[in-house]
Amino acid sequence: MRASERELDQLRSITIDTEFTKHPEGSVLITVGDTKVICNASIENRVPPFMRNQGKGWITAEYSMLPRATESRNIRESSKGKVSGRTMEIQRLIGRALRSVVNLDHLGERTIWVDCDVIQADGGTRTASITGAFVAVTLAVGKLVKDGEIDTFPITDFLNAISVGIMPDGTAALDLEYVEDAEANVDMNVVMTGSGEFVEIQGTGEEATFTPAQLQEMLSLATKGLQDILECQKEAIGEFNQYFESSEA
Amino acid sequence: MRASERELDQLRSITIDTEFTKHPEGSVLITVGDTKVICNASIENRVPPFMRNQGKGWITAEYSMLPRATESRNIRESSKGKVSGRTMEIQRLIGRALRSVVNLDHLGERTIWVDCDVIQADGGTRTASITGAFVAVTLAVGKLVKDGEIDTFPITDFLNAISVGIMPDGTAALDLEYVEDAEANVDMNVVMTGSGEFVEIQGTGEEATFTPAQLQEMLSLATKGLQDILECQKEAIGEFNQYFESSEA
Amino acid sequence: MRASERELDQLRSITIDTEFTKHPEGSVLITVGDTKVICNASIENRVPPFMRNQGKGWITAEYSMLPRATESRNIRESSKGKVSGRTMEIQRLIGRALRSVVNLDHLGERTIWVDCDVIQADGGTRTASITGAFVAVTLAVGKLVKDGEIDTFPITDFLNAISVGIMPDGTAALDLEYVEDAEANVDMNVVMTGSGEFVEIQGTGEEATFTPAQLQEMLSLATKGLQDILECQKEAIGEFNQYFESSEA
Amino acid sequence: MRASERELDQLRSITIDTEFTKHPEGSVLITVGDTKVICNASIENRVPPFMRNQGKGWITAEYSMLPRATESRNIRESSKGKVSGRTMEIQRLIGRALRSVVNLDHLGERTIWVDCDVIQADGGTRTASITGAFVAVTLAVGKLVKDGEIDTFPITDFLNAISVGIMPDGTAALDLEYVEDAEANVDMNVVMTGSGEFVEIQGTGEEATFTPAQLQEMLSLATKGLQDILECQKEAIGEFNQYFESSEA
Amino acid sequence: MRASERELDQLRSITIDTEFTKHPEGSVLITVGDTKVICNASIENRVPPFMRNQGKGWITAEYSMLPRATESRNIRESSKGKVSGRTMEIQRLIGRALRSVVNLDHLGERTIWVDCDVIQADGGTRTASITGAFVAVTLAVGKLVKDGEIDTFPITDFLNAISVGIMPDGTAALDLEYVEDAEANVDMNVVMTGSGEFVEIQGTGEEATFTPAQLQEMLSLATKGLQDILECQKEAIGEFNQYFESSEA
Amino acid sequence: MRASERELDQLRSITIDTEFTKHPEGSVLITVGDTKVICNASIENRVPPFMRNQGKGWITAEYSMLPRATESRNIRESSKGKVSGRTMEIQRLIGRALRSVVNLDHLGERTIWVDCDVIQADGGTRTASITGAFVAVTLAVGKLVKDGEIDTFPITDFLNAISVGIMPDGTAALDLEYVEDAEANVDMNVVMTGSGEFVEIQGTGEEATFTPAQLQEMLSLATKGLQDILECQKEAIGEFNQYFESSEA
Secondary structure, three states: OOOOOOOOOOOOOEEEEEOOOOOOOEEEEEEEOOEEEEEEEEEEOOOOHHHOOOOOOEEEEEEEEOOOOOOOOOOOHHHHOOOOHHHHHHHHHHHHHHHOOEOHHHHOOOEEEEEEEEEEOOOOHHHHHHHHHHHHHHHHHHHHHHOOOOOOOOEOOOEEEEEEEEOOOOOEEEOOOHHHHHHOOEEEEEEEEOOOOEEEEEEEOOOOOEOHHHHHHHHHHHHHHHHHHHHHHHHHHHHHHHHHHHHHO | OOOOOOOOOOOOOEEEEEOOOOOOOEEEEEEEOOEEEEEEEEEEOOOOHHHOOOOOOEEEEEEEEOOOOOOOOOOOHHHHOOOOHHHHHHHHHHHHHHHOOEOHHHHOOOEEEEEEEEEEOOOOHHHHHHHHHHHHHHHHHHHHHHOOOOOOOOEOOOEEEEEEEEOOOOOEEEOOOHHHHHHOOEEEEEEEEOOOOEEEEEEEOOOOOEOHHHHHHHHHHHHHHHHHHHHHHHHHHHHHHHHHHHHHO | OOOOOOOOOOOOOEEEEEOOOOOOOEEEEEEEOOEEEEEEEEEEOOOOHHHOOOOOOEEEEEEEEOOOOOOOOOOOHHHHOOOOHHHHHHHHHHHHHHHOOEOHHHHOOOEEEEEEEEEEOOOOHHHHHHHHHHHHHHHHHHHHHHOOOOOOOOEOOOEEEEEEEEOOOOOEEEOOOHHHHHHOOEEEEEEEEOOOOEEEEEEEOOOOOEOHHHHHHHHHHHHHHHHHHHHHHHHHHHHHHHHHHHHHO | OOOOOOOOOOOOOEEEEEOOOOOOOEEEEEEEOOEEEEEEEEEEOOOOHHHOOOOOOEEEEEEEEOOOOOOOOOOOHHHHOOOOHHHHHHHHHHHHHHHOOEOHHHHOOOEEEEEEEEEEOOOOHHHHHHHHHHHHHHHHHHHHHHOOOOOOOOEOOOEEEEEEEEOOOOOEEEOOOHHHHHHOOEEEEEEEEOOOOEEEEEEEOOOOOEOHHHHHHHHHHHHHHHHHHHHHHHHHHHHHHHHHHHHHO | OOOOOOOOOOOOOEEEEEOOOOOOOEEEEEEEOOEEEEEEEEEEOOOOHHHOOOOOOEEEEEEEEOOOOOOOOOOOHHHHOOOOHHHHHHHHHHHHHHHOOEOHHHHOOOEEEEEEEEEEOOOOHHHHHHHHHHHHHHHHHHHHHHOOOOOOOOEOOOEEEEEEEEOOOOOEEEOOOHHHHHHOOEEEEEEEEOOOOEEEEEEEOOOOOEOHHHHHHHHHHHHHHHHHHHHHHHHHHHHHHHHHHHHHO | OOOOOOOOOOOOOEEEEEOOOOOOOEEEEEEEOOEEEEEEEEEEOOOOHHHOOOOOOEEEEEEEEOOOOOOOOOOOHHHHOOOOHHHHHHHHHHHHHHHOOEOHHHHOOOEEEEEEEEEEOOOOHHHHHHHHHHHHHHHHHHHHHHOOOOOOOOEOOOEEEEEEEEOOOOOEEEOOOHHHHHHOOEEEEEEEEOOOOEEEEEEEOOOOOEOHHHHHHHHHHHHHHHHHHHHHHHHHHHHHHHHHHHHHO
C-alpha cells in the first residue's frame, strides 16, 4: 500500500479552477493532491524576432516555484541571477508539448506566454503544469475564436501529462507524490494527446536502470491515468469543447 | 466619488487567510480589494555570515510578482537575470519595517525569510505585503514560543501599512487602487506600529509636489485606516494575541 | 553638543564648485562638510526607446561611490557585476526628484544623464547629490536655452535636499554626518522645491519608531536648513538665475 | 534510402581514439560519421560541498560546442554570459547517465569532471558524448585501480547511447545525422547499459506525435544499434575490460 | 640546455593542418610542440552595428581553452558566466593583429569571426593562435577571391607571432614552453609581418625587470624565429600564395 | 608642431597632489595635462584566499572612468553588469607593474588595493594611473614602516610610465594627448623603474606597423620623459624618499 493509501494505478484527486486571477486571458489553478500550480496564458499580439513576418504564432512557457513551495525554502532564481538547469528543462518541455497540439499557422502573429507558477509542491509539478497549461491556453485561444479574432480554432487535440515510476520493490506506480518520487528507482513523465498518441516520454533512472518489461508497465499505467485526467480537462474548458468536436468532425 | 464608489477615507475590503500553503511556518494570503499577495514566513536555524556568533536573529524579505499579476505581462526577473530597482526598494522596505518591531536578541540565531509573492495586483502591493507579512511572521514566531523553542516572544508591537495619495483635484484619498494610483499626483506609503508610532514614511511626487497641509491630511487618513487594518490582523493571529497582551503588561 | 560642535539646527559648511571637469555640459563638485560629490549633467540628443516620438525629454540619474570614499574600502559594483539595492534606491530617488521640477515637454527629445559620483563620504551623500545635481542640470539646460537650442527654460523651480534625524536622546538634528547617522534612531531625507513644497519625504526607523511630534520637529528643521542651501545654489548658477525670475513673473 | 545511403537500421561509422590530449586522466576523440566530440575525464581529489564527509565520490559533466562546430556559427556561451537551456539539459543528461553505472561509494572522495566538447557537429552529439564519455571515465578510473589508489573498480556496467527517430514517411530510422534530424517528426535518445537495461529514454515530437507501435519500433532499432557500439567501446578500453569481467564473475 | 633539449634560438616543431573541420570557411589545427590550437575563420555577410553602411568589413577574434587543455582542470568560462581578463586580453590582441594586415575596405560588409580554441596547452597559446588564425583567415578570404565574391585580395602581408623570454640566469630564449614560461623572469610576445615590421610587442616582467640590452636580444631571437614560421605558413596556404605575390608586384 | 604646441619630446605639465581624500592610506590626484586620475591605495590586513598562510602580501589594482570623463558619456560598467576588456587589460597592467617593484615578502599578510579612477580623460590615463598609483602606494606603505607595523620598507625601486607613439608622418612623439592618440599609427606604453630598467613594454599598431628603427626612437623618448616624471614623484613622496636612499645603500 502506498504512502497515501492509494492503489498503484490510482491518481491523486485533481481539480482545475478556472478564472483564478483576473488579468490573464486564461487563468487556472490546478490541484493534484497537494501539488498546486497557477497556470496563466497571456496573449501578446506579436511574435519574437526569429518568427516575424511568417504569419504564424508562437507559444513559449516559463516555470517557477515560490521559494517556500517546498519543504525547505529554495533560493529565488531572480536573486541568484540565473535560472537553474532543472527549470530550463521543464519550461522547454512545457512549451514543446503545447506546440505539438497547436497549429501555429492558425494563431496569426501572436505569442502565447504560458506561466506555470508552483505555489505548493508535492511531486509531479511539471506534469501538473502541462495539464493545467493546456486548459489555460484553451481558454485564452477559445476566447480569441469566440470574439472573432481568429477564424480557425488552432488546437488540434487535447494534451495532458502524468508521472509514473518504479518503486524500490520493482513495481510500477502511477502519479508519484514527493515522498514516493524521492525513493523511486525510476521516474518517467509521459505526455499524451487526447487521442492517445505520445508527445513526449522522459524516463530516467538516476542510480538505477529499468527493463523493457518495466517500461511497458509504466506506459500502461500512464495511458490509463491520462484518460481520467482528460475528463477533468473537458469539464474545465466548458463551452470550448465544441471547438474540439467540430474540429474532429 | 472614487472609481470603486468608496469614500475618500474608506479602505477596500481586506481578508487575511492563514495556513494558505502547507510548508511554511507562517503562510498567509492577504486580499485587499483586487490585490492578492501570498506572504510566507520561513524559519531557518542559522543566520547570514555577517550576523554569526552574536546570539541574535535576522529577518529578510523578498518580493516578487507573477508575470501576469498585472494587466499586461511583465518579464520574469529570473529570466532577465536581475532584480529591478523597484523590487529591491520594496523588499528592503519590508525587511526594515519588520525588523523595527522584532527584538532580534530574543530570536536566537535564526533567520526569518519572508516571501511576498503578488499573484494579482491592483495597487498597494507593497503595503499589503507588509500587513500580511507581519501576520505570517507572527504565526511562525508564535509557534516557536508555543513549542518552547524560544523563551521570550520577540515581537514588540503590531505593524501594518497603507497607501495614501493626493488626487488630481488636490484632495487626499486612502488606499489607492491601481487606476487611482496611476493618476495620483502624490503617492505616500505609511508604515505604523499598533501603538500609533511611525516606522516609515515614503511620500513621493513624481511630476508634482505637495504642501505641508496636504502632508498632514494624508497622515491623518493613513492613521485612521491603519486602525481598521489592525483589527483584521488581530483576528488573523488568533491565539497568539495573548503574547502581545502579556508583553504589554 | 554634536560631534562637530554644531547646533542641532546648524548645517555643515557647503560649497558648490562649477565647471569642475571640462567635458560635461554641467559639472559640479559639491562639498557638504567632509562629503564630496561630483555631479555631472550630460545632454544626449535622443531619448530611451519607451519615450520616443513623444516630443519630450527624459532625465535619469546614476549614483556611485569610489571604493575608498568610505572609512573602509567597498567592493566596486562593476566588479560585483551588479548594482546594490541601496544604489538603485538612491539613483531612482535622484532622477524622480529632478523630474519633478523639469517640464519634460520643453526639453525636446533629449536625455539628461546625471552622474553623482561620491569621492568622499561623511553622511548625507544622497541629499548632497540631489542639491548638486540640480545645479549641474541647471547649468546644462541653461546653456541650451542661452544657445537657442530650446525656446522655453524647462526648469520650473529650485530643488534641494537635506537629511534630518532623531538622535538617541530623542532630539531632532539637522544634516547628520556619518558618526551621527550611524547612531541615530531615525533618518529622514527631505527633498523640497525653492517655493517650499515637498517633493519627497523618506523617513525610516530601522530599529526604532518615531512619534507624530518628532516628525513635525524634523520637518521644521529640514525646511529651515533648505532655505540656506537655496542661497548656495543661487550663487552657483550665476547668470541662469534670470531664467527662474522670468519664469516666476 | 537515406541521405548517406544507409539502411534504416544502420549506424554511421564509429571510431574512438584514446589518449587524444595529454593532460586528462582519460581523453577520447569519438567520431560518429561527421560528428566529432572530445571527451575528457579529469579526476579531482575532492567533492563538491554538498557531498563532503560522506566518503563517496561524484561525477559531473559539461558539454559545449565550438562556435563553428555547426554549419553557421553560434555565439560562444561564455560571451553570452550564460549557458543555454539546451546545453544544461544535455550536461545534466550526461552526468546522470554516467552516475547510473558508477558506484560512487567505491570512488572515494573524488570528483570526476567529464568535459564533452563538440568540435564538429552532424547530429547525435549528445549520444556520442555519452558513448565517448563512458570510455574516458573508464580509462581514468581504470588507472586509479591499476595504480592502487582505489580498491574496487567502481563501474558496474557499460553505458552507451544512440538516437532514433521517425522520418516524415512514418518509418523509424537509427542514428540520425543532421539533415535527417532536422526533418524527423520524432527524435528519441536512448541510453542503455551493456546488459541491455534502459538508463534513460527521451522521446520528443516537436510538431508531431507518435504511436505506441512507433515507440516499440524505435526501441528495437536502438537496442540493436547499441550492441554494435558496445563492441567499439570494449576495443577502446583495452586492458580495462578485465575489470568488467571480474566484476561480472 | 633547455627542458626539451633545444638551443636557445630553436623553435619547437610546428605543423599547420588545414581543413581540420568541415564547416568553417577556413579551418586550421596548429601544433607548436605540445601546444595545439584549432583556429577557425567564419565569414558572415554583415558587420556589427557600429560598422554598418560604411562599405567595409570587420575582423574579430575569440579565444578559449578547453577546461582540461592544461595540467589541472580550469573552470569553463561559460559556467562562470564571464570571460576572464586574460582571455579578453588575448582575444583583443588576436583581432587587432589580424586587422593590421587586412584592408577592411576590400572585404566588403562582411565580418570574419576568428575562433581560436586551445585543445592542449604547453606555453605560447596566444602566439600560436595568431600564427594559425592568419592561415585560417587567408584560406577563408582566398576562397572569396577565387569565387569572385570580392575583387581585390584584402590581405596586405603575412602575419605571425612568437614568444621570447629571459630565463632566470639572464639569457634570452625563443619559443618558451610551459615549464620555461613558468620560471622565466620576462615574457615577451612579438607579432610581426612577413616583411619584418612589428605589429605588436608586449614585454612583461611580473617580478623582474629587463635591461635595454636584454630587450634587443629578445627582439633578435623573435625576428629570426618568425622567418621559419613564415615558411610553414606559406606551405599551408598553398595556391593562395599567388595573391600575396601579385599584391607585392 | 603638435596640437598643444609642444615639442615632440616634451611632456605635458604634471602635478601630483597628495592627501586628496581623507580615508585612504595613500590618496593622490595626478594631473597630466587635462588627464586627471584619483589614485587611492588602501591597506587591508589580509590576503586573498590563494595567497593565505604564505606570510607575504598582495597588490591588486582596479581602474575605472567616470561616465563623463570623456567627450561623450560612456555607459557605467556597473550598469552594464560587466567590466570591459579594455578595463581589465589596464587594471591587470597596473597591478603587475606595481608588484614588480614591491617585495611582497616584506609586506606581511596584507593586501594593497589600488583604485585608479579617471575623473577627466585626455589621453594617457593608464600611464598616469601607474605613475600616480606608485606614489599612493609609497605613501601608504611608508606610513606602515614609519608606524613600525612592518620592519623593512618593501618597495625596491621607483616606478612610472608614459606613452609614446608614431604620428601619421612617421615621427615619434612623447606623451600623446587624446587628439594625437586618436590619429597615431602606433601607440606604445612604457613602464620603467627609477634605475632605468623596463617593467613593461606594450607597443601596438592597430592599422599600421612599425619598423625596428621607430621602436628605438620611441624607447629613447620614453626613457628621457620618465626621468622628468621621476622628479615629480620624488617631490610628492616627501619624507619617504629616505627609505629609498637607505635601501640603495
